[in-house]
Amino acid sequence: MASRNITALVDATSRRAVLRGVMSTASAIALGGCASLASTGARFDASEISSNPRLLVATNRKPVDGARTKPWFGPERASGLSIAHAKLTPPGDGRFSLSSVGLDDWRLDAIEPVPQIGDLPGQTIGPHDVLIYVHGFNQTFETSVLDAARLSDGIRFRGDTLAFSWPSKAKLLDYGYDRDSAMWSRDALEKVLDGLSASPTVGRLNIVAHSIGTMLTMEALRQLYAHQGDMIAERLGAVVFASPDIDMDVFASSVERVGPIARKITVLTATNDRALAVSRWMAGGMTRVGAAQKAQLEQLGLHVIDASQEGWGVVNHDLFLSNGQIRQVIRHALDNPSGA
Numbered sequence: 001m002a003s004r005n006i007t008a009l010v011d012a013t014s015r016r017a018v019l020r021g022v023m024s025t026a027s028a029i030a031l032g033g034c035a036s037l038a039s040t041g042a043r044f045d046a047s048e049i050s051s052n053p054r055l056l057v058a059t060n061r062k063p064v065d066g067a068r069t070k071p072w073f074g075p076e077r078a079s080g081l082s083i084a085h086a087k088l089t090p091p092g093d094g095r096f097s098l099s100s101v102g103l104d105d106w107r108l109d110a111i112e113p114v115p116q117i118g119d120l121p122g123q124t125i126g127p128h129d130v131l132i133y134v135h136g137f138n139q140t141f142e143t144s145v146l147d148a149a150r151l152s153d154g155i156r157f158r159g160d161t162l163a164f165s166w167p168s169k170a171k172l173l174d175y176g177y178d179r180d181s182a183m184w185s186r187d188a189l190e191k192v193l194d195g196l197s198a199s200p201t202v203g204r205l206n207i208v209a210h211s212i213g214t215m216l217t218m219e220a221l222r223q224l225y226a227h228q229g230d231m232i233a234e235r236l237g238a239v240v241f242a243s244p245d246i247d248m249d250v251f252a253s254s255v256e257r258v259g260p261i262a263r264k265i266t267v268l269t270a271t272n273d274r275a276l277a278v279s280r281w282m283a284g285g286m287t288r289v290g291a292a293q294k295a296q297l298e299q300l301g302l303h304v305i306d307a308s309q310e311g312w313g314v315v316n317h318d319l320f321l322s323n324g325q326i327r328q329v330i331r332h333a334l335d336n337p338s339g340a
Contacts, residue, residue, distance in 0.1 A: 047153045049161055053088040054121035055148060057111070059165040060188040061141055072111045073141040075169045077181060081188050085112045085121050086145050086163070090153070106149045108142050117195035118202065120160040127203035129159035129237065130196060131334075134189065136211025136245065137178045137275075140170040150321055151208060155331040159203070162196075164189055166216060175282060182216040189220035197228075197235045204237035206334050210320065211275070214244035214289070218254045225258045233260040238337040240330050242268045242320035244289035245279050248296070251289045255300050266303040266333040268320060269294065270310075275317035305329050 049055060059082050061073035067082065091104040120128060133148035148163035166185035168178045196202050209217035221239070224232050244251065244267060255262050269290050270276075276291040289297065294306045310323050319326045 045156045047156045048158050049088075049149055049152045050090055050093070052121065053090050053106075053149070055086050055088070055145070055152070055161040055163060056114075056117075056120055057084045057086050057145060057163050057165060058082070058117065058188075058192045059084075059141065060185055061165060061167045067111050067113070070108075071141060072108075073165065075140075075167055075177075077167045077184065081191060083114050083117055083119070085114055085119075086110075087112065088146075088149055090149075106146045106153075108145055117192055118199035120162075120201065128201060129203040130205055131157045131159060131161045132164060132193070132196075132205060132207045133161070134164045134207065134209035134213035134217050135166070135168070136209075136213045136243070137168065137175060138170055138172055139165075139168045141165050143170070144168075147210075147321060151327075151330075154321065154324075154327045155334070157206075157331075157334070159206075162192070164192055166213070175279075179212055179215075182212045183219065185216050186219040186223060189216060190223045193220060193224055193232070194228075197232060204337070205235055206237040206239075206337070208240045208242060208320070208330060209244075210242045211245045211290075211317065214241040215246045215250075217241070218246065218251065218258075221261055222254050222257050225261055230260060233258075233264075236261060236264055236337070238333040239265045240268065240320075240333050241265060241289070242326075242330075243270065243273055243276060243317050245276060246289045247283065248287040248289055248292055252300055255302070262301055264337045266305065266329075267297055268305050268307055268326060268329065269297065270307045270317075270319065272308050273317050303333070 059073050060078050060080070062076035062078040063082060064071055064074045067073060067084070073082070086108055087110040089107040089109055091106060120130065131152055133151055135144035135147060139147070144165040145163045148161055152161040166188070167181045193205065196205055207217060217239070239261065255265075267289065269292060271291055271293070273291050276288040280286060280288050280291065294304045297304045307319050307323070307326055310319055310325055320330060
């Protein structure tokens with residue numbers, strides 16, 4: 001049973017880019033009212049990153065060849081934190097562009113080191129909100145940065161974007177290494193969040209974390225709240241956990257330890273998430289938060305979106321990137337961090 005699930009995951013991963021384009025097209029049709037705007041090719045609600053294709057990167061991966069050329073940072077764990085700007089090229093957004101059929105995508109062109117975490121690429125006068133993306137299992141440095149760009153652009157985020165890239169082996173069978181690396185990275189993520197919250201140029205901190213990255217994020221928030229209390233809760237906007245790969249009991253105990261931060265958490269679940277089914281098998285049958293029943297999570301006082309009916313793919317683990325309806329849910333969460 002497990003071998004069939006893993007084979008399905010491999011096949012699905014190889015088709016990820018094409019499926020994203022197809023699913024985005026299907027979502028645009030489903031939205032109906034937005035179709036007329038999309039057909040003109042105009043961007044009436046353009047993201048910040050589409051006009052200034054750069055984002056901030058914080059990583060505790062070890063640099064490769066001084067991070068001067070691709071792959072920039074590898075899967076090994078570094079002794080310190082690296083901060084850099086990522087220079088990107090966005091896909092074409094015209095009506096007949098290759099991106100409209102899933103054949104063009106964001107590209108990472110260069111990495112430029114910066115001295116401190118507050119050096120955001122889109123600095124404007126006054127505080128600027130920040131979107132922080134924490135990736136999940138089986139990701140290279142490059143894919144984690146590009147997914148951050150896709151997310152920011154997909155939800156039309158108006159602010160700066162930061163990708164926190166922790167050391168993943170980026171191999172399907174190295175789940176154990178990735179899980180340990182995620183836990184090891186909680187101090188580094190806490191340092192990033194602490195540095196951003198102390199910057200006078202930063203407004204609200206919004207976090208979107210995926211898969212194992214949600215476990216890392218929850219641990220960092222738990223530590224941060226223990227050190228700063230309600231002060232950090234006031235700086236946070238929305239916290240979105242997409243397909244959380246966390247033991248349900250561990251998650252419930254952590255929710256009790258983050259005080260008012262819990263009211264800002266939105267959980268995106270899917271009971272038909274095949275990746276989390278494999279994770280559950282590997283964890284001895286323990287329920288993963290991202291595949292839990294909605295009512296079970298709502299008892300914790302959280303805002304929960306069940307996306308089980310939105311996914312029609314094999315895996316259904318990255319709907320936050322590929323499904324237009326789910327991206328709108330994330331946008332709504334950022335606009336209404338208290339769940340209103």
